[in-house]
Amino acid sequence: MSTDMNDMNSAEHERGRVRITGLHAMELRDSAGQSLVRVETDAGLFGIGEAGVAGPACRANLQWLEPVLIGADPLCIDKLYHQMMGLQHTYQAHVPTVSGVDIALWDLAGKILGLPVCDLLVGRYRDRVEVYRGCAPPDWRDRSALNDWVAGFRAHPFGFRTLKCGFPLPDDSRLSRPFQSASPNQSLKESDIHTIREALNTLREVLGWDLDFIVHCHNEWDVPTAIRICQAAEEARPLWVEDPLQVWFSEAYKTLRAASPVRICTGEKIEGYRDFLPFIVEGGIDVLHPDLCWCGGISGGRKIAELADHFGLPVSLHNCGTVVHNMANVHFGSMVRNFGMSESRLLSNHTGSALGGIERFDVVDGKIAVPTAAGLGVDLVDDVLRTELKKGEPYWD
Secondary structure (H helix, E strand, O other), X not given: OOHHHHHHHHHHHHOOOOOEEEEEEEOEOOOOXXXXXXXXXXXXXXXXXXXXXXXXXXXXXXXXXXXXXXXXXXXXXXXHHHHHHOOOOOOOOOHHHHHHHHHHHHHHHHHHHOOEHHHOOOOOOOOEEXXXXXXXXXXXXXXXXXXXXXXXXXXXXXXXXXXXXXXXXXOHHHOOOOOOOOOOOEOOOHHHHHHHHHHHHHHHXXXXXXXEEEEEOOOOEOHHHHHHHHHHHOOOOOOOEEOOOOOOOOHHHHHHHHHOOOOEEEOOOOOHHHHHHHHHHOOOOOEEOOOOOOOOHHHHHHHHHHHHHHOOOXXXXXXXXXXXXXXXXXHHHHHOOOEEEEEEOOOOHHHOHHHHOOOOOOEEOOEEEOOOOOEOOOXXXXXXXXXXXXXXXXXXX
16 A cells, blocks of 8 residues: 555544644744744644744634634645634634644644644655745955855855855935835935945955845835845846835736836745735746745745746745744755745754754754754743743743
């Protein structure tokens, strides 16, 4: 009998045996506003996920999910995903909270069936997943400091091949409207565009052509400015310019994509399949960049990726979370055909090995091995969790 058939029989044997009994969440220090989610069962097993929302809001929204989840079979992941995402009254679905629950359900299903998440009736396209690193350059005007910074990047033991960074921000004294990061529809002057072009060309010179980079924005520019930024980046050839326009879809994305000489990427704050739909079918972007803690978890991410694949678009993943978020991305990257790479904060803050009880990450040439343990392959360490708990947060309340 094939392995897939054995897995299906195992799933059928377990179906209906385990029921969800509890939902909990808590926020850690320096967690980028995200929370860990725990789905408990009457079998003593539990799943861990991560939600793109702070602890108090996550716990409040979990209360509205209790009628859907408590008493339910955790192996009915697709059914539960649609029931959670379909909520309309009294409140609509809070997608970041749903995302954390969905990731936890996949972790739980893996533990029930004794399989890694990526092997749950899905199958792997790859056993290693490429990760890239976001980091901030030193003073762009100091070529020596920039050389040392890139040398340090090259020397990282993980062997990253791609970095993500911003560019020199404008001098407020030269702007009619003071600059405010992440505030939409801001403008730059040509003097600032010139500075950006020079900085990115210098970065390319220092990187050489054996490394790649991504230009990082925060959804803050108006259309003319975004076009000029992309034009300024053309010679340096970044992989893409990320989040140059406001979060919400409009014809502006199509206008930018048509005018840009480099690829356009967005998605980290787009919630759910429905909000991604126009970006894909209307031809607004070149690369989708969902965040599993925002877009509906692993279930939502897979649905988004499948539609993108139909339109010939690649999917990469955003990540500013803990080791739970990191490992969810790795499993996702393993089982999605049109996957490119994932942002990673491995060994940064709560992403390190101590929180997950992992002795080391197996990363070679910027590619991390997919965990082989059941579920996400992460066993959180209680003592570390208690130490890293954000002040005023309950422990798994």
